[in-house]
Amino acid sequence: MRHLFAIALFLLPLSRADIRECLCDVAIPATLEARDCALCKEAEKQPADVQYFFLRDTNPNKPHRWLALPRFHGSHPQQLTEMTPEQRTGYWTAAIAKAREVWGDQVWGVALNGTVKRTQCHIHIHIGKLLPDAENDKFVVVDKPSEIPLPKDGDGVWVHPAGARLHAHIEEPAGELKLER
Numbered sequence: 001m002r003h004l005f006a007i008a009l010f011l012l013p014l015s016r017a018d019i020r021e022c023l024c025d026v027a028i029p030a031t032l033e034a035r036d037c038a039l040c041k042e043a044e045k046q047p048a049d050v051q052y053f054f055l056r057d058t059n060p061n062k063p064h065r066w067l068a069l070p071r072f073h074g075s076h077p078q079q080l081t082e083m084t085p086e087q088r089t090g091y092w093t094a095a096i097a098k099a100r101e102v103w104g105d106q107v108w109g110v111a112l113n114g115t116v117k118r119t120q121c122h123i124h125i126h127i128g129k130l131l132p133d134a135e136n137d138k139f140v141v142v143d144k145p146s147e148i149p150l151p152k153d154g155d156g157v158w159v160h161p162a163g164a165r166l167h168a169h170i171e172e173p174a175g176e177l178k179l180e181r
Contacts, residue, residue, distance in 0.1 A: 022076035022121035039069060039122035046071045052094040057126070062181050066102060066127040068095035068110070077115055078123040081153045085146070092145035095125040096159070096166075103129055107160060111175030114156035128179030130160050139167040 024037035032041040039055075046053050050071045057065035070091055074082040083091065092110070099108040109130040112123070140149055141162065148168045151157045158175030159168045169175065 019077040019118050019121045020115055024073075024076060024121045026073055036119060036121050039067070039120040039124055040073060043069060043071055043073065043122055052091055054098050054127075062128070064128060064180060065176075066098060068098060068125040068127060069122060074123065077118065077121040079115070079153055080112060080123060081150060088148075088150065089146040091125070092148050092159070095127055096145055099127045102127065109134070109158055109160040109175075109179050111158035111172075111179060112151070112156050113176055114151075114173040115154040117156065117174040117176075126176040126179055128176075131178055131180055134160075134178040135167070136169065138171065139169045142166045142168050 019036050022036065023031050023034065024040040025031045026040060026044055031037060032044070042055060043053075048071075052068060052070055055067045055069065057063075057067055059065070068091065070078075070083075070087070080088060080091075095110045099110050102108070107130045109128060111126045111128075113126070142148055143165055145166075148157065148159060148166070149170055151170055155170070156172045156175045157168060157170050158172055158178050159166050160178075161167075169178075172178075
């Protein structure tokens, strides 16, 4: 049994998607059948006039999570740096509003994983309840979504309320790990 466990641990990295070589192409619907293109496929189902939309996380290990997604597609993989400042502000604003709607006065968090920790080509922000003691000292204090720093290309960021302000934690490869499952 220990040997099976060791083999499973060894193979685990091979089972993760590496979206840095994303092949999703909405012009070729067959490419959207790949597991790492599932969110691109969901974006295509949305009405053309929708800018941002929300989905429940389908991972059974994350039953209380939501995802915020833009309707539009970007490069392969899609990056926050591709968005205009107005699009980024709208995206963060929509994700934070959904977090407040779902979690109310409870301490929520929103997180964008870095490229190497993402399993989907289409960019998405995780929305959930913040884990106790998730706070660290690697943050910038901001007053509004437009002030959330743009992470370096491929980096992640997670944000949570701190009184009337926000803490934006930068250089975080897997910010979603700061959220309850």
